[in-house]
Amino acid sequence: MAGNGQRATLRTVAERLGISVSTVSRALSGQGGRYRIRPETVGAVRAAAADLQFRPDPVARGLRMRRTHSLGLVVPDAANPFFAEIAASVADAARLRGHAVLLCDSRETTEREAEAVRLLMDRKVDGLIVCPVGLRADHLEACRAGGLPVVVADRIVGSPPLPFVAADNAAGGRMAAAYLVKRGHRRIGLLQGLPGSTPNEERKTAFLAELARHGIPRRLVPVAGEEFSEAAGAGAASALLDRHPGLTALFALSNVVAMGALRVLAARGISVPRDLSILGFDDHPYAALLATPLTVIAQPVEDLGRRAAETLFDRIEGRAPSRARAAVRLPVRLVERASVAAQPPDATKGTRP
Amino acid sequence: MAGNGQRATLRTVAERLGISVSTVSRALSGQGGRYRIRPETVGAVRAAAADLQFRPDPVARGLRMRRTHSLGLVVPDAANPFFAEIAASVADAARLRGHAVLLCDSRETTEREAEAVRLLMDRKVDGLIVCPVGLRADHLEACRAGGLPVVVADRIVGSPPLPFVAADNAAGGRMAAAYLVKRGHRRIGLLQGLPGSTPNEERKTAFLAELARHGIPRRLVPVAGEEFSEAAGAGAASALLDRHPGLTALFALSNVVAMGALRVLAARGISVPRDLSILGFDDHPYAALLATPLTVIAQPVEDLGRRAAETLFDRIEGRAPSRARAAVRLPVRLVERASVAAQPPDATKGTRP
DNA sequence: ATGGCTTGCACAAACGATTGTGCTGATACA
């Protein structure tokens, strides 16, 4: 071991052995056979490289190869447990492949997201995983056009859709409706997230359709909410409570929306599930420890990140043509806790809420 | 605008103007004055660059300049709300400086942490923010020795300590003790995290000292727990409850430890704070919505990340010599909710628990 | 002995930026 301060480069190794850099490069990259390097030479190179603790410089390699072995991850809010878990699982998947993860937080704005995408493209990441904020996807389409593999997670954007990994939102919506009905609820309010976004529309549409199948037409189901945020969830809950006092249950289309609702219920002294039942979309680590353990439709968040990374690697490594459409749907499941009460069948069935 | 598919390089710009790359480089980097480039030339270069949408390649620049304008962030668990929020604030601070953030998750093991540090050093990050897992810090000392700026956050490691940004743990310990005593508690158990780690020792020492000042000697304060994890917190809570049934309050030294304790209390049907009071270290977004809104010693988590990034940039940009010791302490505060009951003064005062 | 084939490696050109050092023409000055 020759720890002479400076980092070893190919040249260091080559000079020590009195051979050329190209030979060293080929010997180390396993191209010894293809380029007819003598096995003894390869052995000597390996030994010298190990001895000098040679590690190829990813920056130089990136310049030459136009591949940086890194990928970009853009999330709307890195502090949100949902995206934090996605980040964790993406980081893990990337590590296994020897890739680095460049993390950007779009702070829930499309401008920041576009800026992040530009930054990451400039940095020559090999691929991009984006949990898009909103509805437009020009900047993402541009990546695809530029030949940069992109996979979106959670939400689906673009037409035709960009390759995506998402939860089976429709199934979740149906399960939610069926469950609430089974528990005897018929006057149900819907706390939605961002209207027009895929998770919102898929969940909402399936939910309303399933309610309709059970004899509750959609005009009897009040809907409120304008985005996926705690504040919007609180606002939506307040609005619904004020305008439709007869509701017995609320279905919140995301974890933060549910949390916003819980805060206003707590503030108003409304007891869950005695006075009002709540069903949420998205689980989170502390849902079971809440004042009322929250019953939820849980997404497999960790899988979401892992599958997104795998889908991306398929494209990066050319196993899937980058023009191919990937469409991965992950199953959701109902986690029954205590926030949805069994509602005694009542006479007001079908009453306009 | 000439969108001819390929990205513009310095050469593209130079050729369009019929001048050399070096002139273009200097004109764009504001070195026009130092190198006596004619102002009209500079203007023409700027215009052409804008027209061609030239953006310098960070990879090539990184190779030449040995500065990548990126920084590494290593956390023990990216999905933990505490570290997720640190990640979010670091990402934001980095964005403001035009730096990218490379995120690594050490999964709470020192080996992974060392591996991550190696990866990041290889990638030539300009600096490193590490939330260390454990007690040893050889790999971090090695960075410092190698001239790579390092700042540790949350925990303090190394001797002499690496530059750090941490909460005022001792003050937190004192506040906790004083508060519990003020509420009438005298038989108190301590649920610790990783023994030997700085947050743990600072919090514990100050807590026990303050209790002693109030006439509760440390031999009367049972301590359990071996690491900062929910499982360990649960185990420690079980052990304390079994061996010291007379306790009226528990002080948990981290958020996850408190959560573990809450789970066993819930499982055992012990009501908080009626049967037992709980005080936690670390706030989190949903603490107020828990079955019993948790009273905590809150750390300014966002500041922790931001200050760590700022401290790092000071070193990267040479404002602080990298041999200088940075030692930033951030104030903590008591957030009073409902998990600590006022304990009636009792006759068993001083009784061995 | 000579031509051709293989073996085993070296040379050099990229990749795209930065930067020290020339080099040329014009002006100024003696």
Added chain:
DNA sequence: TGTATCAGCACAATCGTTTGTGCAAGCCAT
């Protein structure tokens, strides 16, 4: 007229890799 000075730019090396091609030496066959 000769030369010193300066403006204004070009040339080329460099960072550390990868990779197409060239080129000697050895071997075989004729």
